[in-house]
Amino acid sequence: MSGGYIQGGVGFVVLAYGITWSVLLAYMVHLWHAGKHCD
């Protein structure tokens, strides 16, 4: 499943997406809890 001059590198892709989704989901959960008194 690769091409181009750089072979492999799937780990870097998993890391970039994993960190992004983890941070965004954690922040959304934090906001949801912190803003419960506003609902």
Add this chain to the structure above:
Amino acid sequence: MKIRAEYIVGMLGIALVAWGHFNGLVVAPPEAMMGDVGRILYVHVPTAWVGLATYLVAFIAAIGTLWTSKLGWDAMVEASVEVGVILNGLLLIQGSIWAKPTWGVFWTWDPRLTTSAVMVVAFGAILVLRKMIDQPSRRMTLSAVATIVAFVNVPITYMSVKWWRTLHQNFSSPETVSSTMVTPLRVAAFGMLFLATAMVIRRWRIGHARLAAEAAASDMPPTPAPLDLGAGA
């Protein structure tokens, strides 16, 4: 529980980002030069676009704050700067992860990277500044002025790849990119925009409630220090 606008916008955002990322990771072909590593594009570029847009909202809110001195604008500065800093931080992490296999290093003082780093430090400092100042009107004015000053770097960051010779790639045109790659990128970008909008709205509600409570209590005398009953013993 009341269904708020940010819930609907946020859920739509998650769905669009998930669709865009799935298609970017599984359906789209590997990038011609970088292979699979090029798939970081579908998360990195939307984060960059939306991060810069969030800072633009902060800039507009800062002008609104100085113009009107209203709590709503002040809360919007706080909300949009915070969300912008999170996206900016993610942008630098994603970029560093992408840089290692393609450039051989996690970091280099390239103009685009340097201006992006300056951006997160400048806007991060505004959040620290807001925590440090207790007096509401002083905090409102200083953080709005600091936001306007910090925003000067945002167009510089955007244009840095045009103005200087950089390692970072230049703007791409949709005409030169296959639709199998453009569509997931666009969908992920719209999804990220919806997600950021939902986060800013939610953060605005929290900040506005806190600032309003603070304003309502501003005439109260300062809280007395607790009695030290053990002092005479």
